Amino acid sequence: MGQEEPDLYRDTWVRYLGYANEVGESFRPLVPVPVVWASYGVATAYVTADAIDKGRKAATAHPQDPTRVGVAVVDTFVWQSLASVAIPGFTINRLCAASLALLGTLTRWPLPVRRWTTTALGLAAIPLIITPIDRTVDFLMDSSLRKIYGAPGEPPTSH
Numbered sequence: 001m002g003q004e005e006p007d008l009y010r011d012t013w014v015r016y017l018g019y020a021n022e023v024g025e026s027f028r029p030l031v032p033v034p035v036v037w038a039s040y041g042v043a044t045a046y047v048t049a050d051a052i053d054k055g056r057k058a059a060t061a062h063p064q065d066p067t068r069v070g071v072a073v074v075d076t077f078v079w080q081s082l083a084s085v086a087i088p089g090f091t092i093n094r095l096c097a098a099s100l101a102l103l104g105t106l107t108r109w110p111l112p113v114r115r116w117t118t119t120a121l122g123l124a125a126i127p128l129i130i131t132p133i134d135r136t137v138d139f140l141m142d143s144s145l146r147k148i149y150g151a152p153g154e155p156p157t158s159h
Contacts, residue, residue: 009053017042017043018084019043021039021040022092022122022126024036025039026096026121026122026125028093029096030116050077051077052073054076055069055072074145075141078145087133092125092126092129095122095125096121099121103118
């Protein structure tokens with residue numbers, strides 16, 4: 001048995017592109033809004049590329065079964081969209097908004113200090129939210145979408 005090739009989108013530095021929008025949300029108090037939206041563009045490109053990659057792998061493994069290819073693409077795209085873009089982006093956005101508001105109410109720190117503190121809190125929260133969000137999305141998808149398409153075998157593994 002040979003060694004399995006690492007998954008470019010899950011096992012290499014490329015995976016960190018999926019966190020671009022969380023970083024963008026963390027820096028929202030300091031950068032223009034178009035920079036934040038650009039970070040969502042990077043994360044969405046990552047999600048799309050991973051879904052295409054999983055579709056290609058499914059097509060290679062099951063060339064006579066287009067349903068499996070479709071399931072691989074949809075499952076990966078939906079999972080990554082929720083676990084890498086929508087839920088963590090919303091979470092960091094709300095954490096940073098609340099932090100900035102609370103720091104404005106509870107401290108007399110100058111605005112630049114409050115903004116940098118908010119950014120630091122957002123960045124520090126990223127590693128803490130990843131696993132709980134991934135597991136929650138696994139549960140949600142196992143309880144809904146994956147029951148609908150019920151393809152044989154396991155769905156693509158999460159990161």
